[in-house]
Amino acid sequence: MRHTISILVENKSGVFTRIGGLFSARGFNLDGISVGPTEDNSVSRLTIVTHGNDKIIEQVNKQLNKLIEVIKVIDLTLEDHVERELALIKVSCNSETRSEIMQIVNIFRANIVDISARTLTIEVTGIVDKVQALINLLRHFGIREVARTGAIALKREYERT
Amino acid sequence: MSKIIGAQAIINSLINEGVDVIFGIPGGTVIPLFDVIYDTPEIKFILCRHEQGAVHMADGYARTTGKAGVVIVTSGPGATNTVTGILNAYMDSIPMVIFTGQVALPQIGNDSFQEADTVGITRPITKHNYLVTDANDLPRIVKEAFHITSTGRPGPVLIDIPFDIQRLEIDYECPKNISIRGYNPKYEGHPQQIERVANVITKSKRPVIYSGGGVILSNASEELRELVRKSQIPVTSTLLGLGAFPETDTLSLGMLGMHGTWYSNKAVQECDLLICIGARFDNRITGNVQKFSPNSIKIHIDIDPTNIGKVVETKYPIVGDIKRVLKKLIPKVSKLDTKSWLKTIYGWKMEHPLKYEHNDVIKPQYVIEKIYEFTKGDAIISTSVGQHQMWVAQYYKFTKPRTLLSSGGLGTMGYGFPAAIGAAVGNPDKVVFSISGDGSFQMNLQELATAVRSGLNVKVCIMNNGYLGMVRQWQDLFYNKRYSGVELKDCNPDFVKLAESYGAVGLRAENTSDVDEVLKKAMEINNIPVLIDFKIEEEENVYPMIPAGRSMDEIMDR
Structure with a gap:
């Protein structure tokens, strides 16, 4: 099963390598990884997407927690959460295909962020499946390059009434 | 607060930690440290002949004294020669702090003479490691290293110190407290779980204790003996657990696993309750996991949560320090009626003792x-x-x-x-x-x-x-x-x-x-x-033997 795990770590050099190294050393699957700062300067948040059976995921969580520079591990899969990925897709176009592509972009509520005579660069945000669906639809126009951030996620909050 | 150089700060910190001996070999990037050692009669320096030897010496020192071993070696080959010793200590959970020299900060990354990415190389084989990039961090880092190496599940910690850092002057103050927010080992076992485990033990008919190196690391030998005396449960031990329970005691079954005694393996195979204390179901113990102790309920007491459920499914895990957990468990366990179970085991002991043929050629x-x-x-x-x-x-x-x-x-x-x-x-x-x-x-x-x-x-x-x-x-x-x-x-x-x-x-x-x-x-x-x-006899074999990946059914004996 696919798991999205959010990890708060010390904002120090080498932490990223420690986590990447752990996954390769223990043979865990690493389907996606993204990292960025948080509201606290001394803390970074890594979002990892992995898959495996319950026993493996339990080990992933425990092994991550064992790292000294890991402050908190949250398996968001077990909780209601918001997940997003951002992708930039550079697709080939000409005067005939441009408007068709723009229609697709509109349907996906994506944006065109760069345009040239022969290409369009599209920015899309959404869950991983949506990003993948757009890429699939654009494929036959000829995709030049794709850059994806990998998923980031936060737990949903509910206001108690 | 006083102004001293980085090298002096390190040695002062070692004295504060109670270090009385260092094993190692000098080299270009640690000469400032050795210059300070020259004036430090409180610490004995043991000059080794190879860095691997130095690490194993620190390991032997740590295992026998319970204190963290300390090693100082130089950069590059000095550091890479320690790798086997560090991994050896890591796998057996031995407390140790290794100081490696590093080329000066401005030279890092230039493929300088005797440069190695030591923290990179040792990252997967240490409990934690540091590259010091600011001399002012030295007192804190050394303090943290000694704390991390010897608490929780012990393991080696490495500190990589660039040459120039050792010579920079800093304001030295020994830190009193440390707080590492990502490091909080759990020592106290869950009280209700201990209660449950006590009940399960009391109800068992054919229990066996499978004790490991964790009992020794936790200094829980006395508690283990008391638990056994009180409950009359037989004990088998891993290689690293030997000595925690006296092998001269009738309740001792000796070592289990690939070359363990026939009767200890048989007892583990036939038991209805397996109480694993400070061991980790290594493949040299279990052989074929599917056939290992198939009919028993498993209790697993260990300070490292990753050990639990890693190899075999455990119905009753307790995460905590063995000494503290056993102290709480002992009063809740009453004497079991294990007489007929012990009689069966003694029968196996008589039928399948350890044996060899004596003759003129030395056995x-x-x-x-x-x-x-x-x-x-x-x-x-x-x-x-x-x-x-x-x-x-x-x-x-x-x-x-x-x-x-x-x-x-x-x-x-x-x-x-x-x-x-x-x-x-x-x-x-x-x-x-x-x-x-x-x-x-x-x-x-x-x-x-x-x-x-x-x-x-x-x-x-x-x-x-x-x-x-x-x-x-x-x-x-x-x-x-x-x-x-x-x-x-x-x-x-x-x-x-x-x-x-x-x-x-x-x-x-x-x-x-x-x-x-x-x-x-x-x-x-x-x-x-x-x-x-x-x-000795050239072609003497070790028996009994359970071939790798097999089970007790295929044990080979004389």
Whole structure:
């Protein structure tokens, strides 16, 4: 099963390598990884997407927690959460295909962020499946390059009434 | 607060941590540290002959004293030579702090002379490691390192110190408190879980305790003995757990696993409750996991949550420090009626004891029994890895914790002799036996110089069969006696002369009748290492044996 795990770590050099190294050393699957700062300067948040059976995921969580520079591990899969990925897709176009592509972009509520005579660069945000669906639809126009951030996620909050 | 250089700050911190001995070898990038050591009579420096030896010495020191071992080596090759020793300590959870020199900060990344990415190389084999980039961090980092290495599940911590950092002046103040927000080992077992476990134990009919190195690391030997005395549950031990429970006790089943006793493996196989304390279901213990102890409920007490559920499913895990957990568990457990279970086990003991054939050619098992007799079980025994290691585990009766040094997890040939030196340094009043094979000994024999120089009371016993014996045994049993790459006898040195050339005493035993005499002679010599070359039966095999990946059903015995 696919798991999205959010990890708060010390904002120090080498932490990223420690986590990447752990996954390769223990043979865990690493389907996606993204990292960025948080509201606290001394803390970074890594979002990892992995898959495996319950026993493996339990080990992933425990092994991550064992790292000294890991402050908190949250398996968001077990909780209601918001997940997003951002992708930039550079697709080939000409005067005939441009408007068709723009229609697709509109349907996906994506944006065109760069345009040239022969290409369009599209920015899309959404869950991983949506990003993948757009890429699939654009494929036959000829995709030049794709850059994806990998998923980031936060737990949903509910206001108690 | 006073202004001192980084190197002095490190040594001051070591003194604050109670360090009295350092093992190592100097080199270009740690000369400032050695310059401070020159003026530090509080700390003894043991000059080794190879960095691997230095790490194993610190390991032997740590295992026998319970204090973290300390190593200082230089950058590049000095650091890479420590790798085997560090991983060895990591796999056996041994507390140790390793200081490696590094090229000066501006030179890092330039492929400078004797540069290595030491923190990169050691990241997966240390509990934690640091590259110091600001000299002001030194007091905090050293304090954290000693805290991390010896608390929770112990393990080596490495500090990589660039040359220029050692010479920069800083305001030194020893930090009083440390807080590492990502590091909070859990010591107290869950009270309700302890209650539940006590109930399960009380209800069991055929329980077995499977005790490991964690009991010794947690200094919980007394508590284990009390639990067993009170409950009358038989105990089997892993290699690293030997000594936690006295093997002279009738409730001891000796070691379990691949070369464990027939009856301990049988008891684990037939039990209805397996109480694993401070062990981790290693594959040398379980063999085929699916067939391992198939009908038992598992209790697992361990300080490291990753150990729980990693190999076998555990119905009743307790995460916590073994000593504290057992202290709470003991009053809740009452005496069990294990009489008929014990009777069955004693029957197995009678039917399938450890045995070997005695004759004129020296049997290694006989030598081990004799060493036990001569030392009255009171010595520190170290082993390397291979057949001799298993014979020691089987035939020496360990009765006290911290008296066996052996490379369990990594299986490092060449571990035993330097580890024995470290143990002798830490325990000057004890006799230390380093029992090795001829192959293992030659992997770190250069440390004879270290042992002689320090005038240590180490007895080196070489079980010399002229082979890499354990591999030969596998080739004998599973590869149709096609002995490939295992013969040492055609070019072994004369070990007696070798010892003498280093200034140690060399003795030899060629026949069974010599064994008593050489051991007697060796015991009479003090403060100078003695090496005994035992010419043992060349093709003696270790039995019983459960072939790798198999189960108790396929155990091979004499």
